[in-house]
Amino acid sequence: MKARISLYRKAEEEVYRLDGRIKARFYDFCHTFRNNPDQPGLDLRPLKGDGRIYRAKVTGDFRALLTPAGVDPDGTQSWLLIAIRDRKHVYEQLQVAINRITGEIEFVDLSVVGDSALRRAGITLTPVREPEPAPSPGGVPEPDQPALPVEPEPAPALLAGYVPDQLLDLGVAEPLIPLALAVTTDTELDILLDSAPALSKDVLYALAAGMTPDEVRAEITAHVRLEVRPDLDDMAAALNRTQVTTVDDEVRSAIEEGDFRAWKVFLHPAQARVAHANYRGPARVSGGPGTGKTIVALHRVKHLIGQLPPGAGKSILLTTYTANLASDLRMRLASLLNDPADLACVDVTHIDQLAARVLGENTSAHHRKRRVSDQAALTELRQLLAELGETAWDADFLFDEWEQVILGQAVTTRAEYFQVRRAGRGRALTRLDRNRIWKLVEQLTARLDKLGIETWGQAAERAARYENDRARRIQERVADDSSGRGNRTYRYRHVIVDEAQDLRAAHWKMLRAMVPPGPNDLFIAGDTHQRIYDHHVTLGPLGINIRGRSSRLTLSYRTTREILAWALRIVATGRGAYDDLDDGTDTLAGYRSVLHGRRPTVDGYPTWDKELEELAKTLIDWRTQLSTAKGQAAVDPAGRIAVCVADRNLVGRTIDHLTAEGLTCVELTKDGPRGDGQIHVGTMHRFKGLEYQNLAIVAVTDGVIPRTAIHRFAAGDPVRYAQELRKAQALLFVAATRARDTLALSWNGPRSPLIPTDGNAERHQ
Secondary structure (H helix, E strand, O other): OOEEEEEOHHHHHHHHOOOHHHHHHHHHHHHHHHHOOOOHHHOOEEOOOOOOOEEEEOOOOEEEEEEEEEEOOOOOEEEEEEEEEEHHHOEOOOEEEEOOOOOOEEEEOHHHOOHHHHHHOOOOOOEOOOOOOOOOOOOOOOOOOOOOOOOOOOOOOOOOOOOHHHHHHHOOOHHHHHHHOOOOOHHHHHHHHHOOOHHHHHHHHHHHOOOOHHHHHHHHHOOOOOOOOOOOOOHHHHHHHOOOEEOOOOHHHHHHOOHHHHHHHOOOHHHHHHHOOOOOOOEEEEEOOOOOHHHHHHHHHHHHHOOOOOOOOOOEEEEEOOHHHHHHHHHHHHHHOOOHHHHOOEEEEEHHHHHHHHHHHHOOHHHOOEEEOHHHHHHHHHHHHHHHOOOOOOHHHHHHHHHHHHHOOOOOOHHHHHHOOOOOOOOOOOHHHHHHHHHHHHHHHHHHHHHOEEEHHHHHHHHHHHHHHHHHHHHHHHHHOOOOHHHHHOOOOEEEEOOHHHOOHHHHHHHHHHOOOOOOOEEEEOOHHHOOOOOOOOOHHHOOOOOOOEEEEOEEOOOOHHHHHHHHHHHOOOOOOEEOOOOOEEOOOOOEEOOOOOOOEEEEEOOHHHHHHHHHHHHHHHHHHHHOOOOOOOOOOOOOEEEEEOOHHHHHHHHHHHHHOOOOEEEEEOOEEEOOOOEEEEEHHHHOOOOEEEEEEEOOEOEEOOEHHHHHHHHHOHHHHHHHHHHHHHHHHHHHOOEEEEEEEEEEOOEOOOOOOOOOOEEOO
């Protein structure tokens, strides 16, 4: 009799940690089992505790644990492989069940927790008894967590005050509840939840972090609860609701991808709800660093591909702000999508490249302009003001007014400028002020045009105008053609935007015109606490209405609680509110981490040379720890350690010093790492969207971040001053939350006022 095997997520993680020789035996086991699960050599038999769990022999020492999930009409049996482990770690008390909230299959292994917690919960584990086999080479790692030492005196329960029915109603797996109510420390809870089903993990961490049951029900449980209570005995239906990997002839290459494979096949409940929803119009997801906004955006792409009609072509745009982020998205999407035909449906490009493409289509080669940086255009503006003897207006203020208001809102006439909103600009302008500014802007644009150059902001505004003209012509054709065939001339059916907080208003106008208004047209992922550029937009006036279709992710799966608690203090100070890309405010209230780790270290030094000297010692120590890890597999430090430099002028000096100390470095550029080297070094802007196991942030000195120049706004333009401070805060916040396990921050001379003065950090002096 034939069989079909699917891999439960935790089983897949166990498989890719197997010794290579045992992994090969596992592939052989799968082939044999699929051809005939009743073959005597497999020794398939149920456990005594939960009759729905069967164990089968992979080798003399290792067992596959499986549960049957129905039979197809053609007689093919469906089995879910829920674990593979050394036979010494197979217990009769292992349990598999259907979650009464989500209807998904859940596997619970109570053996991962310590003896003391089991004893307090009144649980005794019974190993499955088998004859002793001959030892086989290689093997699977020991359980992820060692047993905790027995406590002489029981401490108060971490979740004291809750009763089993509350946890059950919120979706916690029933076998976990006694232990969840018995654990007494964060460490015990971490061990218990390391292998727990996703909904149980999210609920229990949220309660431990201080959320009320009603808040957990609203933010987590409600979004994954089935409309109709599932049949708790129908394993076949439950398997269809469970995220699994089917074991087929391609499983070997899939599993060899390791941890990234687990990311590809799994979304936490709150993430899945956002990624797979059907929206009536534009939708937005927000959340702090590490909550999975980018993962949700990528899975959103995959979900929408599944909704495309045959022959849809390149119908989906996935875009972001910078070239290196677009490159990263392209790589991750290619790994997420197994079928090259699916990848061919998606256009992955950064927003300025997209604007340049539009301009190339609409401008002859003779009339094309060279694009220059904002700094180059600002230099031309300063020279213009000097030539005119203009002293009433500051060049920086004028440039921002041009970029954010005139270009940003596609203002083309003086009359429009007299009427346009200037939200967030701070300094009020009279009609006479606007008239004078308009004249100066006209002179600046004429000067740039004569030089044959334009800014990226100008390019975005021109591209937006071309696309809006195109959209208008489409609508006119649609009005004359009731069949709606004109809709085919829109560039895309769906647009997904990552790092949305950094786009210009003109970018949004262009994107709005590229996709027909309607269900699932735009999906926006971003966090204004991480806005590191001067682009402040309100989406509503740009034709993008997200009200009623906004979601917020609150659990971080990347940054430890210790690093997160420290980083949150950077943006928690009273320097103004953060917008929500609409007329409201955004918040990180309820933002929590599911991970524990070391506290960040903060150190001050008298000189830059001394800071570099201590930095080299820290990096060498980190490299040694990774290369010679005890109790676990050593790893290659390359790409796991990074140095974030607050001042870009110091990047070269940092690399030179570290190289002299025997460390190999690679600089982070706008296109990603340039060259080979173990240590990545770059400015705060370059770390956007990246992640490192160990991260050092250096030169966080007063006058460097925030820069001394912004203090000139303190008296004359307090709104601008607050904006500049928030931008500096965002830079430091983004940098700090790139660290996964270890964060070290330092400065020389006077420390930056943005560094939290207390909280969850250690001071080494």
